Amino acid sequence: MKLGVLCSGGKDSLFACGRAMEKEEVVCLITIRPGNSESYMFHTPNVSFVSLQAEAAGLPLIEVETAGEKEKELDDLHEALVLAREQYRIEGVVTGAILSVYQASRVQRLCHDLGLWCFNPLWYTDQEDYLEALIHEGFEVIVSGVFAEPFDETWLGRPIDRTSVALLEQYVEKYGITLTGEGGEYETFVLDAPFFKKRIEVREASSEYRNYRGIYRIIHARLVEK
Amino acid sequence: MILLIDLCYREGSLGFDEYVMPVERIVERSGFGTSSVHYRSVSPADVPGAEAIILCGTPLADNAFLKVPGAFSWLEKTGVPVLGICAGMEMICKTFGGVLGPCTEIGMTGIRVAGNDPFFPESHSFSAYELHTLACTDPGPLKVLAVSDRCIQVIRHPVRPVYGLMFHPEVRNEWAVERFLSLTRNDSISR
Numbered sequence: 001m002k003l004g005v006l007c008s009g010g011k012d013s014l015f016a017c018g019r020a021m022e023k024e025e026v027v028c029l030i031t032i033r034p035g036n037s038e039s040y041m042f043h044t045p046n047v048s049f050v051s052l053q054a055e056a057a058g059l060p061l062i063e064v065e066t067a068g069e070k071e072k073e074l075d076d077l078h079e080a081l082v083l084a085r086e087q088y089r090i091e092g093v094v095t096g097a098i099l100s101v102y103q104a105s106r107v108q109r110l111c112h113d114l115g116l117w118c119f120n121p122l123w124y125t126d127q128e129d130y131l132e133a134l135i136h137e138g139f140e141v142i143v144s145g146v147f148a149e150p151f152d153e154t155w156l157g158r159p160i161d162r163t164s165v166a167l168l169e170q171y172v173e174k175y176g177i178t179l180t181g182e183g184g185e186y187e188t189f190v191l192d193a194p195f196f197k198k199r200i201e202v203r204e205a206s207s208e209y210r211n212y213r214g215i216y217r218i219i220h221a222r223l224v225e226k
Numbered sequence: 227m228i229l230l231i232d233l234c235y236r237e238g239s240l241g242f243d244e245y246v247m248p249v250e251r252i253v254e255r256s257g258f259g260t261s262s263v264h265y266r267s268v269s270p271a272d273v274p275g276a277e278a279i280i281l282c283g284t285p286l287a288d289n290a291f292l293k294v295p296g297a298f299s300w301l302e303k304t305g306v307p308v309l310g311i312c313a314g315m316e317m318i319c320k321t322f323g324g325v326l327g328p329c330t331e332i333g334m335t336g337i338r339v340a341g342n343d344p345f346f347p348e349s350h351s352f353s354a355y356e357l358h359t360l361a362c363t364d365p366g367p368l369k370v371l372a373v374s375d376r377c378i379q380v381i382r383h384p385v386r387p388v389y390g391l392m393f394h395p396e397v398r399n400e401w402a403v404e405r406f407l408s409l410t411r412n413d414s415i416s417r
Contacts, residue, residue, distance in 0.1 A: 023240045092287070094240075101355060101397065105333035108286055108357060112332065117287040119240045124248035124396055 001117065002027045004062065004081070004090040006107070009050045011141045011160065012096030012122055012180065014190045015134055017057070019121040020094045021195055027088040029054045030062045030080050032073070046144050046189045046218045049200070056196040056223055060088065078110055085114065092117030098125060098182045127179040131165050140192035140199065145215045148185035150175055153209035156216035157202075160188060189218070198223040228253045228407070229276035230262040233284050233291040233313045237264035245283040248396040249311065252403045253280070265297050273300045278307040278410040280403070281314025283394060286332070286357050291317060307387035307410045309403070312358055315381065315390025319362035322383060327363035329377045331356035337379045337393060339372040344409055345389055346371050346380065354379075354393035361392060 005017040007029040020026050031050045054061035062084045066076035084090045093111050097104040097120045104120055111118035122130060134141065141160040146152075150171060158164055171177045177185040192199035204220040230250055234241035246262055253260050263272060265281075273279065284291065291297070291313055301308065301321045310318040316326055335356045341349035361377035362368075372380035374392075381390040387410070395402035 019243060020240055023238065101334060108332050112286055112330065112359070115287075117285055119244060119285060121240055121243040123244040124251075125243075126251055 001025065001091050002089055003092045003094050003117075003119070004028045004030045004084040004088065005094040006077075006096070007031050007050050007053065007061075008096070009047050009053060009190065010096070010144070010188045011134055011139060011190055012098060012182075014053065014096075014193050015130070015139065016094050016096040016119075016121050018137070018193060018195055020119065024092075026059065026094070027090060028060045028062055028084055029057070030084050030093070031064075032076055032080060033063060033065045034067075034073070046216075049189070049218055049221055052200050052221060052223060053190060053193075053196070056198045056200060057193070058197055062087065074106060074110065077107070078114070081110060081114055081116065085116070090116065092119060094119045094121065096120075096122055098122045098127070098130075098180055099178065100182060128169070130180065131160070131168075134160065135162060135165070138192070138194050139190060141188045141190050142202075143186055143216065144189040144218075145187035146185070146209075147187070147213050148175070148177055148183075149212045151186060151212055151214070153207060153214055155186065156207040156209060156214050157205060189216075192226065196226070199226050200224075227259045227261055227276055229272060229279045230260055231268060231279060231281050231314075232262060232264045233282060233317070234264075235284070235288050235290040237267065241285045241288060244285070245311075249280055249282050249403060252396060252400050253407065256404050256407050258407060265291055266294065268297070268300060270300065273304050273306055276306055278309065278407065279304070280406075281308065281310040281317055283312035283314065283357070286359060288313070289316075289360065292320065292326075301388075305386065307406070308389070309406045310388075310390040311396075312392060312394055315362065315392050316358075316360055318383075318388060318390040319365065319368065319381065322368055322388075323366035324362050324368055324381070325364035325366065326360045328359065329361035329363070330359045331361075331374065331376055331392075335374045335376070335393070337372050337374050339380070340370070343369070343371050343382060345382070345405060352399065354395070354399050355397035356393055358392060362390070
């Protein structure tokens with residue numbers, strides 16, 4: 001089955017992409033670039049660098065810009081799925097949804113309306129096992145944004161490794177965040193994945209942080225040999 | 227051991243991660259061992275060896291399991307407790323003489339329970355996650371235990387411990403799987 005993967009650039013969509021590649025044929029990545037940083041549906045920081053991830057994975061990219069208004073975003077996603085179906089004959093869509101019924105239901109409805117299959121391979125996964133698998137399988141992931149207490153600015157650009165996962169587990173206990181950031185507490189960007197032919201090297205980046213909210217903005221990045 | 231049956235379009239599909247594994251985690255957290263098998267590979271020996279059987283759901287676009295004659299013939303005779311989730315409930319409805327018809331629900335839906343059954347002893351309402359394009363439009367001899375505005379949500383066999391849930395209990399209603407397992411272990415649902 002030919003599948004398109006909804007890709008924000010973060011760990012969940014690219015891990016889901018890897019799982020889909022093991023079982024079906026992934027033919028493209030699909031990304032929505034929000035103009036609104038408070039996008040309801042779509043992860044924002046560094047989404048413009050998804051094109052490098054697509055190149056690293058050897059996959060074409062369907063990219064559609066959205067104004068980021070709550071219900072208009074669905075029209076933009078609809079347009080992106082129609083484009084992916086026309087250009088790459090996708091029969092189904094893969095997302096990295098873990099717990100968000102809001103996100104999953106909307107994508108399920110769109111897929112149903114378009115006659116496409118919808119897969120969420122991380123749906124209600126064990127979050128600790130998932131992060132361990134992410135690290136063990138060689139995904140190189142950095143934190144690209146923080147949006148909740150108690151994240152401080154040292155998190156911006158920090159790799160998701162066993163040390164940071166141990167700290168995140170403490171935050172789950174003490175502050176009630178979701179371990180994987182599914183509640184929007186933090187966002188990530190993937191620099192390398194087992195199925196990437198090259199890895200992404202960040203050459204220049206800047207951080208903005210204030211009052212538990214911050215963004216690690218990649219300014220210049222390139223593909224390098226692994 | 228609880229036998230989880232994968233109803234997805236093929237063995238080892240991407241749907242397994244989404245529709246079998248979350249249920250498997252609930253069962254294991256409840257202290258039961260599990261084994262999983264694709265519906266086309268169920269052998270006659272698998273069924274009586276299980277403490278209970280759970281028929282798991284499928285992707286919204288996947289109704290292939292309804293078109294394989296004989297794959298669920300074991301269900302007609304078994305005395306082992308069975309819980310069907312979404313696609314699994316559709317199979318139970320079809321097997322025991324009910325009728326399936328088009329009915330699409332996607333997302334959270336209100337469910338009203340009639341009560342008066344060990345599984346749902348009291349009348350109450352709750353919200354549950356739905357993902358289906360078909361529903362049991364005529365339950366035939368099956369008892370209806372709960373409904374939404376659009377369709378029948380919970381059925382059971384009139385005599386045997388065979389239940390069907392149209393909603394997905396693995397999303398925000400894990401208690402439903404836990405209660406089924408608890409009733410199975412306590413032998414509180416008649417065989």
